[in-house]
Amino acid sequence: xxxxxxxxxxxxxxxxxxxxxxxxxxxIQPSGDIHLGNYLxxxxxxxxxxxxxxxxxxxxxxxxxxLPIDPQELHQNIRRLAAIYxxxxxxxxxxxxxxxxxxxxxxxxxxxxxxxxxxxxxNRMTQFKAKAGENQETVGAGIYMYPVxxxxxxxxxxxxxxxxxxxxxxxxxxxxxxxxxxNHLYQQEVFTIPExxxxxxxxxxxxxxxxxxxxxxxxxxxxxxxxxxxxxxxxKQKIARATTxxxxxxxxxxxxxxxxxxxxIYEALTERSRQxxxxxxxxxxxxxxxxxxxxxVVATLEPIQxxxxxxxxxxxxxxxxxxxxxxxxxxIAEATLQRMKDVIGLG
Numbered sequence: 513x514x515x516x517x518x519x520x521x522x523x524x525x526x527x528x529x530x531x532x533x534x535x536x537x538x539x540i541q542p543s544g545d546i547h548l549g550n551y552l553x554x555x556x557x558x559x560x561x562x563x564x565x566x567x568x569x570x571x572x573x574x575x576x577x578x579l580p581i582d583p584q585e586l587h588q589n590i591r592r593l594a595a596i597y598x599x600x601x602x603x604x605x606x607x608x609x610x611x612x613x614x615x616x617x618x619x620x621x622x623x624x625x626x627x628x629x630x631x632x633x634x635n636r637m638t639q640f641k642a643k644a645g646e647n648q649e650t651v652g653a654g655i656y657m658y659p660v661x662x663x664x665x666x667x668x669x670x671x672x673x674x675x676x677x678x679x680x681x682x683x684x685x686x687x688x689x690x691x692x693x694x695n696h697l698y699q700q701e702v703f704t705i706p707e708x709x710x711x712x713x714x715x716x717x718x719x720x721x722x723x724x725x726x727x728x729x730x731x732x733x734x735x736x737x738x739x740x741x742x743x744x745x746x747x748k749q750k751i752a753r754a755t756t757x758x759x760x761x762x763x764x765x766x767x768x769x770x771x772x773x774x775x776x777i778y779e780a781l782t783e784r785s786r787q788x789x790x791x792x793x794x795x796x797x798x799x800x801x802x803x804x805x806x807x808x809v810v811a812t813l814e815p816i817q818x819x820x821x822x823x824x825x826x827x828x829x830x831x832x833x834x835x836x837x838x839x840x841x842x843x844i845a846e847a848t849l850q851r852m853k854d855v856i857g858l859g
Contacts, residue, residue: 533566534673535566535670535671535672536673537568537665537673538674540569541571542571542573542586542592545739545740546729546740547728548777548813549717549728552717552781553715556601559603562602562603568607569610571594572612572662574661577654590611591824596816598830610840611834614835615841617842617845617846617848617849618668621849624856624858625690626657628697629690633690637659639659639683643655659686662687663691666684666687667690667703667704668844670848671706672707673707673709675708675709684708687706691703692705702848702855717773718769718773720773721736721753722736723773735753747810748810751774754770755770756798757770760797763790771801774802
């Protein structure tokens with residue numbers, strides 16, 4: 513594979529030929545439960561725009577072992593996550609879905625790039641301090657070095673665009689810095705310099721129990737979120753217990769985070785205007801809003817859950833999809849890794 517620059521990559525050989533799609537990369541860690549906030553804030557937009565890009569989705573199981581995790585749980589989480597993303601609508605005609613550890617080039621390239629990563633750059637990474645907390649002397653080295661592996665995940669595929677939220681911007685900046693440093697050191701365009709992909713902003717869904725905080729899979733309170741695999745009874749109970757206020761007026765209002773959050777979820781799922789929604793609930797109580805929201809959430813998740821169960825009942829098909837994804841991306845990763853070795857003088 514000949515490595516070429518970003519601008520050259522998207523040009524065509526003929527004015528009548530369609531432009532090549534830019535490549536996007538997303539790494540998804542197989543830990544915790546995917547919830548409604550993940551779906552409305554990101555996954556649904558990925559599905560809607562997937563025909564516009566050459567998409568690579570990697571289940572980053574090597575990242576998952578930076579903290580202790582049960583082996584059987586990890587193995588099962590990988591398959592469950594793949595099934596959920598496929599059930600949500602990711603289409604293998606437009607994306608490649610694979611497991612990180614099935615492509616050995618990630619680990620090999622990470623060691624090489626780690627040798628070119630200044631310690632000072634890693635010391636500035638805020639997520640290490642947040643995850644290690646007071647245990648910085650005892651946690652595994654992987655939690656310190658994983659930003660380098662994350663950079664390799666992206667750079668191996670000559671990625672043009674990386675969808676990022678605020679919590680990942682620092683990692684993308686490190687990726688860009690490492691790519692530029694390596695290219696400059698060897699005076700060759702070994703890596704494409706990735707850019708952040710700012711997609712249409714999905715709904716910002718907040719916790720049901722503390723609507724001043726984002727809905728999160730790490731929140732210890734299971735009532736704070738609606739998981740995509742929750743059954744109708746559980747969904748009803750969680751919405752019924754959701755925080756509101758005592759004003760009783762059903763209006764979009766950021767100053768009333770509880771009711772505003774429930775209306776935001778309803779707006780995102782129904783895709784109706786705020787004026788229509790407020791008119792629908794004019795003179796009605798919170799009980800009616802919660803009942804209607806429950807119906808909409810259940811109706812949205814039912815086909816996702818049905819497709820998820822179909823994938824989980826056919827593990828051979830699921831494994832075939834993941835194997836095909838790894839087979840499709842492996843030559844790209846190997847070409848980049850070999851290019852790294854060549855310019856360094858390895859082998």
